[in-house]
Amino acid sequence: MKPFGYLRARTTxxxxxxxxxxxxxxxxxxxxxxxxxxxxxxxxxxxxxxVRGLPLDQVADTSDGGLRIGATVRNSDLAAHHAVRxxxxxxxxxxxxxxxxxxxxxxxxxxNLLQRTRCPYFQDISKPCNKRVPGIGCPAREGTHRDxxxxxxxxxxxxxxPSDMAVALAALDATVQLYGPDGERSVPVTDFHRLPxxxxxxxxxxxxxxxxxxxxxxxxxxxxxxxxxxxRDRASYAFALASVxxxxxxxxxxxxxxxxxxxxxAHRPWRARAAEEILRGAATTDDTFxxxxxxxxxxxxxxxxxxxxxxxxxSLAVDALAALTTRN
Amino acid sequence: xxxTSERENSSGQLGETRHRSAVALHINGTPRTLTLDHRxxxxxxxxxxxxxxxxxxxxxxxxxxxxxxxxxxxxxxxxLLLAVAHDGARITTVEGLADGDRLHPVQExxxxxxxxQCGYCTPGQICSAVGMLGEAADGFPSHVTEDGGDGSAPAxxxxxxxxxxxxxxxxxxxxxxxxxxxxxxxxS
Numbered sequence: 001m002k003p004f005g006y007l008r009a010r011t012t013x014x015x016x017x018x019x020x021x022x023x024x025x026x027x028x029x030x031x032x033x034x035x036x037x038x039x040x041x042x043x044x045x046x047x048x049x050x051v052r053g054l055p056l057d058q059v060a061d062t063s064d065g066g067l068r069i070g071a072t073v074r075n076s077d078l079a080a081h082h083a084v085r086x087x088x089x090x091x092x093x094x095x096x097x098x099x100x101x102x103x104x105x106x107x108x109x110x111x112n113l114l115q116r117t118r119c120p121y122f123q124d125i126s127k128p129c130n131k132r133v134p135g136i137g138c139p140a141r142e143g144t145h146r147d148x149x150x151x152x153x154x155x156x157x158x159x160x161x162p163s164d165m166a167v168a169l170a171a172l173d174a175t176v177q178l179y180g181p182d183g184e185r186s187v188p189v190t191d192f193h194r195l196p197x198x199x200x201x202x203x204x205x206x207x208x209x210x211x212x213x214x215x216x217x218x219x220x221x222x223x224x225x226x227x228x229x230x231x232r233d234r235a236s237y238a239f240a241l242a243s244v245x246x247x248x249x250x251x252x253x254x255x256x257x258x259x260x261x262x263x264x265x266a267h268r269p270w271r272a273r274a275a276e277e278i279l280r281g282a283a284t285t286d287d288t289f290x291x292x293x294x295x296x297x298x299x300x301x302x303x304x305x306x307x308x309x310x311x312x313x314x315s316l317a318v319d320a321l322a323a324l325t326t327r328n
Numbered sequence: 329x330x331x332t333s334e335r336e337n338s339s340g341q342l343g344e345t346r347h348r349s350a351v352a353l354h355i356n357g358t359p360r361t362l363t364l365d366h367r368x369x370x371x372x373x374x375x376x377x378x379x380x381x382x383x384x385x386x387x388x389x390x391x392x393x394x395x396x397x398x399x400x401x402x403x404x405x406x407x408l409l410l411a412v413a414h415d416g417a418r419i420t421t422v423e424g425l426a427d428g429d430r431l432h433p434v435q436e437x438x439x440x441x442x443x444x445q446c447g448y449c450t451p452g453q454i455c456s457a458v459g460m461l462g463e464a465a466d467g468f469p470s471h472v473t474e475d476g477g478d479g480s481a482p483a484x485x486x487x488x489x490x491x492x493x494x495x496x497x498x499x500x501x502x503x504x505x506x507x508x509x510x511x512x513x514x515x516s
Binding site: 005031035047079085100102103237 | 390405413479494496
């Protein structure tokens with residue numbers, strides 16, 4: 001590991017100004033992904049700006065009935081939070097389906113959003129990877145790609161975003177609050193992560209020096225229910241092969257509102273707008289669910305060894321929608 | 329960067345440019361101060377600088393749980409924690425669980441149930457179990473917790489709950505059935 005400086009930031013201004021002084025600086029949250037990447041030689045910062053001491057560790061109600069989640073709130077605390085469990089169960093379920101008890105105790109909300117892909121080529125500096133070094137090539141397309149993307153990928157990159165939490169946040173229409181050298185701005189979670197295109201080195205739209213300060217959840221629509229479902233190679237402690245977060249409001253056998261997002265399929269949480277279009281106003285039948293999900297997944301372009309993920313995602317989504325609407 | 333401005337900028341914030349810092353850790357109730365390279369993990373500080381070799385280095389990537397210790401009341405993978413970022417932290421290792429000659433109930437249960445074979449993962453399993461019992465008592469849910477809870481009551485630790493909550497600790501000998509039994513003994 002390359003030697004590095006360390007700064008414990010006391011204010012967000014101090015954190016951001018340290019980043020502008022040091023182009024080689026990165027923010028340190030829980031470090032469960034970053035420190036691993038430093039050990040692997042994938043991340044080589046000159047300076048770690050530790051943000052865990054900032055006053056961003058609270059979960060609080062907003063005046064409109066939503067929820068404000070500080071960037072340094074730990075994953076385990078967020079999953080256990082009363083408001084999250086009762087009003088946004090998909091978010092609690094997504095967090096609890098990720099990592100292990102130890103890791104959730106350490107990992108933060110902001111860090112979870114900014115974690116890097118677990119593509120084996122990205123994590124191995126003896127192999128080329130366009131995400132590490134743009135233009136150098138991607139062996140995954142022809143190599144080991146069983147776990148990798150089936151939709152929205154590019155010639156340059158077939159990596160997936162590994163977060164469960166972000167998939168639930170995408171379906172819940174959460175917003176990421178950023179603070180940087182040019183001040184504050186808000187980005188919907190669905191626009192925060194990018195598709196790889198020709199620049200797979202950029203996972204998100206975050207700008208140099210920008211800090212995630214909090215994540216905002218809008219109020220839960222009246223009558224809305226939500227769930228997170230995940231398929232993986234082990235019963236626990238494994239990344240998603242495919243996952244789905246669904247938020248549905250149904251009345252008298254009709255869907256009033258539906259939001260659907262897939263995980264494990266793409267370079268970002270995959271919000272299923274085409275499926276939602278079909279679901280809105282339709283009858284809560286398996287036929288509707290299947291038609292809607294198939295319309296979304298028609299855009300899938302699986303690689304040689306991962307077509308099974310499309311079928312997994314389809315089953316998960318249809319089951320999740322059925323479970324949410326029979327409960328009503 | 330221009331070396332002059334580098335000096336000016338770092339004048340009040342030495343940590344930005346130096347690569348070592350003094351770190352105070354409270355280990356099993358004893359304050360210890362070390363001057364450490366920033367790259368030193370809590371695990372390496374324990375094992376290489378403090379002679380506490382209970383916490384084990386298994387994978388060194390947060391995947392096996394052998395390095396699990398309790399940091400400020402919560403279990404964590406010490407291989408993924410930088411010591412410099414835990415200045416002032418209270419850390420309990422397997423060496424600090426017993427009360428004098430009286431073993432911790434989880435340690436007693438592991439002995440009574442013979443919940444190990446080679447023993448390499450055992451300190452991590454035991455620290456993880458101690459942390460997990462505290463989380464359950466605090467009402468923390470798990471992936472397999474039945475829906476409807478809101479955290480106001482302690483979580484009931486059935487065998488499936490224990491298996492899920494302990495999934496961050498691998499045992500290559502496969503002592504899992506006895507580990508679950510040992511934890512069930514303490515939980516009931």
